Amino acid sequence: MSPSETVVHIITEVLRVDEVDTTADFYDLGGSSLQAMRICLRITQELGVEVSPEALLDCDDIDAFIAGLPAAVASTDAV
Amino acid sequence: MPSDDWNTALIHEAFSHRAARDPEAVAVRHGAERFTYRRLESTADHYAARLAGLGAGRGRVVPVLLEKSPTLVAALLAVLKTGAAYAALDPRWPRARVAGILDQIRAPFVIAEDTPDHPVPAWNPFHETVPAVVDPAPRVGVTPGEAASVFFTSGSGGVPKGVISPHRGTTRLFPGDFADFGPGRVMAQTSPVAWDGFSLEVWGMLTTGGRCVIPEGTYFMPDRLRRMVTEDGLDTLFLTTSLFNLFVAEDPECFTGLRQVLTGGERASATAFAAFLRTHPGVALIHCYGPAEATVFTTTHRVTASDPAHPLGVPLGTAVPETAVHLLDGEICVSGSGLGIGYLADPELTARRFGTVTIAGEPVRIYRTGDLGVRDHSGTLHFRGRVDRQVKIAGHRIEPGDVEDAAARVPGVEACAVLPESDDTGRHTGLVLCCVIDGSTTPAAVRRSLADVLPRYLVPDRVLPVAAIPLNPNGKVDHVALAHIVAATGR
Numbered sequence: 057m058s059p060s061e062t063v064v065h066i067i068t069e070v071l072r073v074d075e076v077d078t079t080a081d082f083y084d085l086g087g088s089s090l091q092a093m094r095i096c097l098r099i100t101q102e103l104g105v106e107v108s109p110e111a112l113l114d115c116d117d118i119d120a121f122i123a124g125l126p127a128a129v130a131s132t133d134a135v
Numbered sequence: 136m137p138s139d140d141w142n143t144a145l146i147h148e149a150f151s152h153r154a155a156r157d158p159e160a161v162a163v164r165h166g167a168e169r170f171t172y173r174r175l176e177s178t179a180d181h182y183a184a185r186l187a188g189l190g191a192g193r194g195r196v197v198p199v200l201l202e203k204s205p206t207l208v209a210a211l212l213a214v215l216k217t218g219a220a221y222a223a224l225d226p227r228w229p230r231a232r233v234a235g236i237l238d239q240i241r242a243p244f245v246i247a248e249d250t251p252d253h254p255v256p257a258w259n260p261f262h263e264t265v266p267a268v269v270d271p272a273p274r275v276g277v278t279p280g281e282a283a284s285v286f287f288t289s290g291s292g293g294v295p296k297g298v299i300s301p302h303r304g305t306t307r308l309f310p311g312d313f314a315d316f317g318p319g320r321v322m323a324q325t326s327p328v329a330w331d332g333f334s335l336e337v338w339g340m341l342t343t344g345g346r347c348v349i350p351e352g353t354y355f356m357p358d359r360l361r362r363m364v365t366e367d368g369l370d371t372l373f374l375t376t377s378l379f380n381l382f383v384a385e386d387p388e389c390f391t392g393l394r395q396v397l398t399g400g401e402r403a404s405a406t407a408f409a410a411f412l413r414t415h416p417g418v419a420l421i422h423c424y425g426p427a428e429a430t431v432f433t434t435t436h437r438v439t440a441s442d443p444a445h446p447l448g449v450p451l452g453t454a455v456p457e458t459a460v461h462l463l464d465g466e467i468c469v470s471g472s473g474l475g476i477g478y479l480a481d482p483e484l485t486a487r488r489f490g491t492v493t494i495a496g497e498p499v500r501i502y503r504t505g506d507l508g509v510r511d512h513s514g515t516l517h518f519r520g521r522v523d524r525q526v527k528i529a530g531h532r533i534e535p536g537d538v539e540d541a542a543a544r545v546p547g548v549e550a551c552a553v554l555p556e557s558d559d560t561g562r563h564t565g566l567v568l569c570c571v572i573d574g575s576t577t578p579a580a581v582r583r584s585l586a587d588v589l590p591r592y593l594v595p596d597r598v599l600p601v602a603a604i605p606l607n608p609n610g611k612v613d614h615v616a617l618a619h620i621v622a623a624t625g626r
Contacts, residue, residue, distance in 0.1 A: 083586075086596050088565065090377055090529050093354055097385040100358065109354040 059103055059129040060122045066098045067118065078118040089113060103129050144279035145302045147215035149342035151176060157318065162341055163205040164367060165349035170205040175212065175341075178205075181265045182213030183272040189244055189258060193218035193277055196240045196285060196299075196479070200224045200233065200247040201260075203328060203349045208337060210246050210260050211284075215302075218275035220282035222297065222479075223328040227353070232295065232590075236287070239297065239480040279303035280472070285479055286427040287329040289532040289592070295329070297479030303472040304430030305334045307457040309343050313435035314371070314395050314421055320345035322371040323363055325355045325378070330530075331427040332373060335397075345371075357382055357389035364392035373423075375530045376401035380562070383407040387414045399423035399432070401527040402518060404560045405443035412440055424451040424518070428488065428502045430473040433458055434516050447509065447517040460508070461494060461501060466522055467508040468492075468501040475502065526555040526563045531592040533566065538585070538593055542568055545584045547576030550604045552612045553595065554621055565596035567621050572600055599624055 057065065067076050070091050077085070082092060092109040099107050105126040115121035122129075141152035150172075154162075158173035170178070191197050197214045199221050201207040207223075214221040222240060224233055226247075234254050237245060247257040283302040287295040309316050322340050324347050326332030340347040348367045350359045355378070363369040370393055374382065379398040382389055387410060390396060396411070396418055403422055411420055422442075425433035436442075436452025443449060454460050458471035477485035491498050507519040524535050535553035542551040551570035555563040570581065578598035586594045605616035 083591075088529065088592075088596065089354070090381060093356065093378075094381055094385060097357065097381070101386070106358060108352060109356070110352070 059125075062102055063099060063122055063125070063129070064118070066095055066102065070095045070098070076118060078122070081115060081117050082112050082121070085118075087112070099125075099129075105129055142279070143342070144306050145215070145277065146283050146305055146338050146342060147179075147212050148274075149306055150212060150338075153342065153344045157344060160318070160344065161346050163208050163337075163347050163349065165204050166351055168205050170209070172341075175205065175209055177269040178209040178265050179212035179216060180269045180272045181263060182210055182260055183216035184270070185258070185263065186213055186219075186246075187217045187272075191217040191219040193275060193281070195219040196222050196242065196282070198222045198224055198237055198240055198242045198245045199328075200226050200245055200253075200257075202226055202248075203324065205349075206260050207328070208341070208347075211337075213272075214246075215283060216272040216275070218277040220284055220299065222285035222287075223333065224287075225327055225329050229590075236295065236297065240285075277302070279306065282476055284334065286331045286334075288427045296481070296484070298331075298427045299476040299479055300331065300334075300427075300430045301472070301476060303457070304475070305338050306342060307472050308335070308431055308455055309339055311435075311456045313423075313432070313437070313452075313455060314397055314419070316340065316343040316345055316371075318344035320371050320394075321367050321369045322347055322373070323355070323360070323369055324349045325372070325374065331431045332375070332400075335373060335431045357386040360389050361391075370394035371397075373397040375399070376403060376562070377529045379411075380404050380407045383410050383414075387411070390415050390418060393418050395419040395421060397421045397423050397435075399425070400530050402562050403449040404562055405445075405449055406560050408438055408449055409443040412438065412443070422449055422452060424516070425455075425473075426469075426502065426504050426506075428475045428504075429458070429469040429471075430475065433467075433469050433473070433504075434460060436515065445511075445517075447511055447519075450511070451508070451516040451518055453515060460516055461492075461499070462508055462510065463492065463501075463503075465507045465509070465519070467504045467506045467516070469504065470494075470499045470501045474500060528555070528563050528565060529592065533593060535566070538566060538568065538589065538595060541585055541589055541593075542570060542581065542595075545576070545581050547572050548581060549573060552604050552614075552617055554614065554617055556596070556621070566593075568595035568598045569601045569604065569617060569621065570598060571603060 092112045096107040096109050141148040143149040154172035154176040161169050162172045162175045163170045197219045211221050244256045279302045282299045284300050285297040316339050324336045337347050420438040422436045422438050423432045432455050434452040436450045458473050461468045491500050505522050508516050509519050526533050538553045549571040554567050556565045558564050582598045605613040607613040
């Protein structure tokens with residue numbers, strides 16, 4: 057699983073949905089601030105990068121959130 | 136300077152008492168900023184003179200709209216030194232909500248950074264240069280039963296309710312032995328400024344000689360906790376139930392190094408308590424219960440290994456100092472010096488929730504919590520549910536009826552009912568709106584319409600279209616049948 061796939065998988069798991077439309081914003085996906093914290097905690101644990109819940113709560117869409125993650129995660133997306 | 140005759144039942148005088156004892160101790164740390172007790176005292180004294188000049192004084196409420204910082208704490212102390220009460224408002228709240236509160240307070244000015252669009256003039260403490268020597272603020276004749284602060288809790292329809300709390304409400308707590316407060320203790324400040332938890336964290340430390348550390352960033356995460364344990368020697372933490380459960384589930388080791396952890400605010404998770412005790416047998420875990428209307432805590436309980444399996448649920452515990460719990464028809468009612476003076480600008484609601492009853496032949500002023508309780512054989516209190524449908528999610532009090540009222544006004548919604556969703560421990564995690572809709576709208580559009588009129592925490596997490604809302608023989612919504620329909624939709 058690529059890092060960006062891992063992020064999408066974590067979001068899917070925490071929001072308890074079958075799939076995530078990455079062109080939707082976190083709020084449209086039904087996310088709460090507590091779920092944003094849980095997602096960021098899991099991203100930190102699985103990918104070793106620190107992410108602030110603000111970045112997820114304020115992003116225009118999930119694609120933009122992933123693109124804004126520390127380079128180690130966001131750039132390998134293209135590989 | 137008088138160092139021995141401070142009235143320690145007043146928040147600001149209890150602080151001055153500690154400042155006189157150990158002026159060079161660090162009182163508040165935030166990022167690179169460290170304020171000693173001496174610096175906090177002189178800053179507050181300087182601000183107090185300015186605020187008094189602007190009309191702050193006994194009987195007034197001064198709104199404070201500042202980001203968390205040592206300057207915020209100095210401004211709050213300064214308000215108290217003038218004899219006024221403060222209402223700490225969150226600068227992140229929507230402008231309309233802040234404007235509504237300023238209107239309720241009828242404030243002639245607000246303590247805030249310069250923003251041109253406040254409905255009232257702003258006084259900005261960051262423009263002040265505090266001189267090296269400041270005259271102590273004159274002592275005012277305010278008494279411990281008078282207002283010190285206004286806490287905001289979620290009120291009807293998402294409009295916040297302001298609870299006016301007296302000095303004694305806060306200062307009564309800290310002779311208590313439910314947790315260790317005092318010199319050497321270092322506590323994190325994680326509660327929102329408008330909540331009563333802020334009083335626990337800030338005044339709990341600053342009136343007893345401890346230190347308060349304000350984390351950077353809006354969201355307090357386990358990595359920040361670890362950093363504060365390492366950098367500040369943090370040893371004391373309060374987390375709301377939701378955050379506690381999250382931290383325990385995702386990163387249980389993060390509490391390492393702490394001496395005491397206090398948690399409460401929602402129905403406790405026995406699973407989370409059991410997991411915490413397994414990982415940190417040496418850390419004192421204190422389960423706390425209490426509505427803001429009775430200031431911070433009403434009862435506390437030191438959690439032991441056998442508690443998570445208690446058939447009545449994790450105990451709420453026994454009353455804190457100067458506080459008594461009465462079970463009236465099963466409802467938890469509170470009396471004592473922690474009781475709020477009432478709700479800001481709402482005498483009708485004040486009369487409904489606060490009242491005087493006769494107990495053992497004596498008139499007693501009580502606050503009716505709306506929570507149901509029971510005492511076990513040892514006299515310890517346990518939570519048994521609500522007298523109404525109120526639920527608490529992520530620290531917010533939610534009346535499902537408020538959401539239903541708003542949903543019923545959305546075009547295309549013919550009938551609706553709101554149910555809380557729970558996790559496997561029975562704790563509420565979100566709201567489901569079940570509704571009968573006609574062909575003119577969709578569930579997503581209904582949710583979007585609600586997001587335009589309701590604060591975020593009241594917007595249902597999902598909207599479930601149903602063929603009909605089940606009713607019981609009395610014509611009322613059958614919540615049990617509805618819960619079965621919701622459960623059958625999975626998730």
